[in-house]
Amino acid sequence: MRNINRACFFALFFIISCLGKSQVANENKTIKTEAYSAEKRTLFNTNKADCITLPFGYGDISRLKTVDSVLAAIQDQSKLKEIESLKFDKDIKKDLLLLPEEYNVFLPFSKNVNEKVDRIKIASDFLCYGEYSLYFIGVFNTVRYADPYIEKIYLVSMKNNHLIDMKRIYLNHQGEMGFANYTLFNIDKDYIISLQDYEFTESPFKLKPSSKYQILPSGKFSVYYHHDGSYQNEGEQGTVKNHTKEGKWVEFKSNNHLDLKKYPEFTDSYTYLEAEYKNGLPTGKWNFYKLSQEYNEETGEPIIETRKKGKLIYTETYKDGVLKKREFY
Template sequence: MHKINIVFFSILFILFSCSTRAQTENKAIPAEPSSADKSSMLFNTNTADCISLPFGYPDLSKRTTADTTLSIIQDEHAWKQINALKFETPIRKELVSLPEEYDVYLPFSRNTDEKYDRIRMASGFLCRRDYALHFMAVYNTVRYAEPFIEKIYLISTKDNKPVDMKRIYLHHEGEMGFSRYTLFHIGKDNIISLQDYEFTEGPFRLQPMQQYQVLPSGKFARYYDKDGPYQDEEEQGTVKNHLKEGKWLEFKANSSAEMQKHPEFTDPYTYVEAEYKNGLPTGTWKFYKLLQKYDEETGAPIIKTRKKGPLIYTETYKNGIVQK
């Protein structure tokens, strides 16, 4: 969960001034575009460009080894679908700011890095009664002979205005051949499945799959297959109507924790007492230092040693939007 705050798409309108957290934060403040920008103000609404479901990489839940992951990364059918989106509408670098290394939510914060100098919107989009979902690609144009799509974001809109955003695809090439991937699948039931993979000097790492749905408001919310009590290594709470509901405990890396402002954070992990209503943050969230021990050989946290440390700060939410 990340701290973010931006000017989003001057070609659309100027969005948001906000403070922390990676859910979705602050209210949109429309601005009258210049006459030169009006032609590019709107997202594509031509129903002839609506795409059908399912879409993306199939059988993500079955790709559990390095070999099967490589085979799906190279899946030609999935790439034909992605290329059919037609990422042909360029966005000037100065008109969009992307704050993240691997994750992003609206609104954004920091300035666009030099490697984000090719950003394009797709013509193809997902048409829904209450909202639409548009695709934006960020091309990596450094270090490699040919630019390639490094990230794809899914932007939800209502009345042709952006509401929320989530990165659904990642192809990150690091040093020494290390790489990270996020692959996605959007089913006929409109559930968005995301699977993270990591190839490093250590063993192949497969992160738990996460699923999302888009609420009638246009906001993304975590989706769970079953209702009732839920618990894994990162969170625990109650699921109602496939969404988070009520009090939750979350143990996650949190880049919102400013190390200079809060030197108590010797690492970026927090113990969070959170609250949700219909899948969206609500009420007062309390952020504590997460006390935990680490495996001396792998550096991985030892889950059974986790406990709550001192309270560091709080955030207040209403309808998924941070108030303070």
């Protein structure tokens, strides 16, 4: 009987001990979660007095067509001071902003960002859009230059302290041997975001196609088209409704998910995409095929008339604009 009582005592002691440890662990987890939420709340300014006035950005980007005009805009000190006046004064931890992987969303916190040398800051001034707040996040380059400068700016859409979407709107990347890539932006009074990419290479200058984005009622960013109806250019074709993509689309684009090491027979990373959109957002199953095309021997540009759909490489499944599954074949 004494042995049984002793066994019961030790069993009871063990259970109480485990319960105590579990309670401490849960308390620690709760404290960390509360601290994380509190930090997130204090990070994002909610004072409507700090909402910026539109238009904002580089209002003349549609007229920047030559090397001299682009360089003059990029080096315009008054415009740089205007961007810096957004007050990038709060540091961000790399794990504080997390989003699910979505179509055409560029996250600033990739493996290419070295947190020891790159500073990531959020601006106090922000953009008010109905029930959404759009914050400017700057990535400062501190590696090659004595004075850190803003290399990237992301516009982040939030509602009730929850991240909805993000879009890179500014780039000032200065590479080796004079090579450089730039993206300038403008946000007009109707909240339409215009982006223009410029590339300085050995060519020596390449003006890339401009693009426009709008903020959907869901708070997400979507490509903006001026006219509804059928649309077609060298990179895509489909139907536009309410200035956004709707229904079935075919797109021909370079694909960073295609690992050429796994496909030694492929000479480039272009894919033939059969996509579907609903209210401007990806939906359903997307099929990515290898894009077969010939190139002009003199210019290196693809010959549009030679494009053909090759073998199926992988599929993506979307729901409400969010990528749910990617499956390779």
